[in-house]
Amino acid sequence: MEVAVRVVQAACTLCQRVQDALLLPASASGSVHSKLDRSPVTVADWGVQAIVSWLLSDCFQDENISIVAEEDDETLSSSDGAALLESVVAAVNGCLIEAPKYGLRSPEKELKAHDILQAIRRCSSIGGPKGRFWVLDPVDGTLGFVRGDQYAVALALIEDGEVVLGVLGCPNYPMKKEWLNYHQRYYRLMSKVSPPTPGSWHRGCVMYAHRGCGQAWMQPLVHDFGKLDWRNSREVRVSTVSDPLSATFCEPVEKANTSHTFTAGLAHSVGLRKQPLRVYSMVKYAAIARGDVEIFMKFARAGYKEKIWDHAAGVVIIQEAGGVITDAGGRPLDFSRGVFLEGLDRGIIACSGPLLHHRIVGAVDASWNSSTL
Ligand SMILES: Nc1ncnc2c1ncn2[C@@H]1O[C@H](COP(=O)(O)OS(=O)(=O)O)[C@@H](OP(=O)(O)O)[C@H]1O
Ligand SMILES: [Mg+2]
Ligand SMILES: [Mg+2]
Ligand SMILES: [Mg+2]
Missing domain, CATH: 3.40.190.80 (D-Maltodextrin-Binding Protein; domain 2)
Known part of the structure; x- marks a missing residue:
């Protein structure tokens, strides 16, 4: 659980950077691609899949770690995917270099294009009833992501067909829903409107739960995990409204x-x-x-x-x-x-x-x- 939360925190940082760049007026519209079913895919979808795959393999010292994930490397590996692959490589290395901030290890050398393609390709498990595998949606709600709106990074672990843990990074979903207004203004103005409560405001949150504990938790999205005390996590509970x-x-x-x-x-x-x-x-x-x-x-x-x-x-x-x-x-x-x-x-x-x-x-x-x- 601890590794999964750290990895999702790091992945969310990559997403925020890509989304911010995507929303700048000068941003190239070429950074959003269409899949065969015409759904969008971006540098963030591939980038997150690569870093989650790389970090999980590194943490568990397992080259053959089993991951089921949404994206594949076909477009990036194709002859006209070179420029796109270059953007993914830059985003991934920019994020992995900061891995120690999340209590994770950076690669010894910057990853090359083929390392990144390999990390993406490694997520090709097909699930099933037996054994243990991770399940990753690198960017869920890619449409929301490209529109500057809500999206999530979703990582779960399945054991013998049961979900045993889940981590949901929500980079634009603040700890308190009242702060959403502030967030929307931030995007509309792209300016420095001052946060509602200085110091305590966080643009996003990460939620997580382990099967059978009867508890689910939320912590702020951070950019330096060293500063985050696990005691900053607070328990979340469903609404009591039944009418x-x-x-x-x-x-x-x-x-x-x-x-x-x-x-x-x-x-x-x-x-x-x-x-x-x-x-x-x-x-x-x-x-x-x-x-x-x-x-x-x-x-x-x-x-x-x-x-x-x-x-x-x-x-x-x-x-x-x-x-x-x-x-x-x-x-x-x-x-x-x-x-x-x-x-x-x-x-x-x-x-x-x-x-x-x-x-x-x-x-x-x-x-x-x-x-x-
Ligand atoms: N036709 C169709 N019907 C139902 N669901 C579909 C369909 N096509 C795609 N998907 C999946 O929906 C995921 C996005 O769900 P959302 O709840 O974000 O949808 S919405 O954009 O708010 O309408 C989306 O996830 P991401 O691709 O990760 O964004 C898809 O897996
Ligand atoms: Mg999805
Ligand atoms: Mg997705
Ligand atoms: Mg998709």
Whole structure:
């Protein structure tokens, strides 16, 4: 857990630098690429995958460490990927040189392009029911990332098909949700507006949990881990609200990723009255775990298969913080069947407690057949 938290802290620094550069007016639009499914990928996605892979292998002295992760090295290895690869190499070395600040080791010499491609390629495990492997989404919510909005770095460990630990780095999700306004102004103005409480303000946080502890934790995102006392971590807990009238639900921003119409119908039928909060990435899971919202729902289009890296870290954090997360049939998400959440029934529902969860699962059953999903 300690290694995983340190590694995610370091990875978040890389992301913040890349995002800041991306948002500068002079930034080259060429730094965002399109994958075959037309989803975006950036220097940060590859960069984080490379440093997490390199640092985990280094910490555990294991060249053959097993990692399931989202990205591959195909574009970077292609003949027209040279300039992009160069940017990834620079971002990775710029971050790894600071590894000692996070209590981690820097490489003896700067990594070369082929070391970085190898680190990315090493994350090619395919998961499954037996043994132990890491699961990484280097940048979850890449769309939010390129838009200067929310995104997450998500790292989990799976043992014999069960998520045993999860770490969620949320670089733009401050320790207190009231500070989000400050953050938005920061981006709008890109100027030095003074922080709400000098010294105590942090742009982001890292949340983590270990299966079976019944506790989940949050610490500020830092740029010098030496200054961070583990006692700065504080326990997070889900909301105690169970009355739908006072509950808020969150969901993906893009209607291509979930049916906003179906969730609006569900919300109405269970008596939710507040506007949904649409947020990019697993920050939605972080928001449930620490009690900022009560419900998360996602109903992807038929045929879309959810991937384990989009959920593993967030699921264990929600559960240990006291929440409930299942598919729409009320069954646990199954991380034991490879890179996909095979057998997922219709959609995903996470709640701060069993009462709200039960009502929503019931509402899905009542309205599913008349929906167009
Ligand atoms: N068609 C479709 N349906 C459902 N889900 C999809 C789909 N396509 C992609 N994805 C996955 O969604 C991840 C982003 O989820 P978000 O909650 O951030 O979505 S949103 O941008 O707020 O709408 C996103 O993760 P990242 O690629 O890591 O950003 C994808 O794994
Ligand atoms: Mg993702
Ligand atoms: Mg991703
Ligand atoms: Mg992606």
